[in-house]
Amino acid sequence: MANINKTSGNALRAQVAGAGFAGLTAAIALRQNGWDVTLHERDSELRAFGAGIYLWHNGLRVLEAVGALDDVLLGSHTPPTYETWMQNKSVSKETFNGLPWRIMTRRHLHNALVKRAKEVGVEIRVNSEAVAADADGRLTLQTGEVLEGDLIVGADGVGSKVRDSLGFEQDRWVSTDGIIRLIVPRKKEELGDGEWDNTIDMWNFEPRVQRILYSPCNKDELYLGLMAPAADPRGSRVPLDLEVWVEMFPFLEPCLSEAAKLESARYDKYATTKLDSWVKGKVALVGDAAHAMCPALAQGAGCAMVNAFSLSQDLAEQNSVEDALSSWENRIRPITDRCQALSGEYAANRSLSRGNMFTPAALEAARYDPIRRVYSWPQ
Numbered sequence: 540m541a542n543i544n545k546t547s548g549n550a551l552r553a554q555v556a557g558a559g560f561a562g563l564t565a566a567i568a569l570r571q572n573g574w575d576v577t578l579h580e581r582d583s584e585l586r587a588f589g590a591g592i593y594l595w596h597n598g599l600r601v602l603e604a605v606g607a608l609d610d611v612l613l614g615s616h617t618p619p620t621y622e623t624w625m626q627n628k629s630v631s632k633e634t635f636n637g638l639p640w641r642i643m644t645r646r647h648l649h650n651a652l653v654k655r656a657k658e659v660g661v662e663i664r665v666n667s668e669a670v671a672a673d674a675d676g677r678l679t680l681q682t683g684e685v686l687e688g689d690l691i692v693g694a695d696g697v698g699s700k701v702r703d704s705l706g707f708e709q710d711r712w713v714s715t716d717g718i719i720r721l722i723v724p725r726k727k728e729e730l731g732d733g734e735w736d737n738t739i740d741m742w743n744f745e746p747r748v749q750r751i752l753y754s755p756c757n758k759d760e761l762y763l764g765l766m767a768p769a770a771d772p773r774g775s776r777v778p779l780d781l782e783v784w785v786e787m788f789p790f791l792e793p794c795l796s797e798a799a800k801l802e803s804a805r806y807d808k809y810a811t812t813k814l815d816s817w818v819k820g821k822v823a824l825v826g827d828a829a830h831a832m833c834p835a836l837a838q839g840a841g842c843a844m845v846n847a848f849s850l851s852q853d854l855a856e857q858n859s860v861e862d863a864l865s866s867w868e869n870r871i872r873p874i875t876d877r878c879q880a881l882s883g884e885y886a887a888n889r890s891l892s893r894g895n896m897f898t899p900a901a902l903e904a905a906r907y908d909p910i911r912r913v914y915s916w917p918q
């Protein structure tokens with residue numbers, strides 16, 4: 540532990556708002572460095588929202604550092620290639636020069652992080668909604684309770700109350716395309732001939748813009764992302780308009796039929812948030828609270844986890860919490876900013892439809908190794 544002045548003879552205390560991927564990672568990493576950590580979750584239970592998720596080398600290295608990698612690898616999947624189709628014809632197959640990547644259900648990743656948080660002794664409180672924070676290190680809960688901390692972490696997602704209570708300057712906007720995300724049974728044997736273990740990014744621009752990101756998570760579960768412009772009432776309809784999707788992607792009918800049964804399906808647009816700063820006094824914002832981004836490069840959670848873990852590194856090395864937060868933002872934020880900008884550009888231009896778009900620039904965040912603090916891939 541570094542020379543950060545302690546407010547008492549006890550261990551340093553962190554109050555973390557939000558038990559998503561960012562908050563859980565921050566809580567575990569701080570606890571591993573000797574902090575007392577209380578993690579506040581607004582919901583009545585700990586659960587992941589959404590369907591599936593891609594993690595890359597950067598996020599997988601964080602999982603290794605926080606001791607959750609083995610659990611995540613078991614029951615997740617690395618496809619042989621990331622294939623892109625246009626009008627149902629293959630245009631590219633990418634292997635990222637061997638860069639590690641993985642697909643899993645969000646539930647699977649979340650469970651592994653919750654398990655690890657409990658193992659290392661994070662105190663987790665559910666039904667504990669944060670409504671405000673101040674720069675001196677106080678977190679106010681919805682109940683009126685005010686908690687003190689040497690550090691406050693706002694990891695309360697895109698609608699962050701911690702952030703909004705502190706008056707950060709922010710730009711926020713949403714995309715014109717959106718997505719329905721679902722987990723359905725694989726049904727691989729019913730899909731006919733094809734390389735169904737691949738990720739297949741299926742783009743169609745004619746007669747309508749509709750895309751399916753086909754992502755196997757494991758031998759039983761398939762993550763489907765069904766993208767359509769918000770202006771398309773049938774493509775954006777939930778529960779799924781089976782006819783309009785099967786017409787465009789008939790070979791996926793067995794999986795789409797399962798998807799159409801899911802009453803809980805949601806159509807989400809992508810939010811982007813850009814702040815003047817991620818820190819104020821003793822408060823740090825991590826994850827979507829700080830930098831919600833379009834998912835084109837599948838890096839929102841990856842960057843969130845890298846940033847949450849990196850925060851614990853700076854706190855272990857600097858002389859004050861304020862110095863640590865400032866050095867943390869200076870060193871780590873540029874990678875996320877570039878990723879957020881390129882991901883937004885890709886989403887706006889539907890660039891991934893061209894195939895072979897995972898260029899070195901597009902993979903910059905993915906190639907970052909937060910443990911060694913270098914771009915370690917390819918070696």
Ligand SMILES: Cc1cc2nc3c(=O)[nH]c(=O)nc-3n(C[C@H](O)[C@H](O)[C@H](O)COP(=O)(O)OP(=O)(O)OC[C@H]3O[C@@H](n4cnc5c(N)ncnc54)[C@H](O)[C@@H]3O)c2cc1C
Pocket residue numbers: 556557558559560561562579580581582586591592593594667668669670694695696697699700701718720807808809810825826827828831832833834837838839840841842843
């Ligand atoms: C369509 C789509 C696909 C994506 N795909 C990928 C992908 O493949 N790979 C990737 O890396 N990223 C992906 N992302 C981005 C990723 O989902 C997010 O960046 C990531 O989940 C953010 O995690 P978080 O912990 O910051 O926020 P959240 O996941 O939103 O978690 C916030 C947590 O805080 C809780 N909370 C909220 N308010 C309060 C409060 N006031 N007090 C206490 N608790 C509170 C919430 O209940 C929740 O548990 C995708 C995003 C979208 C929209």
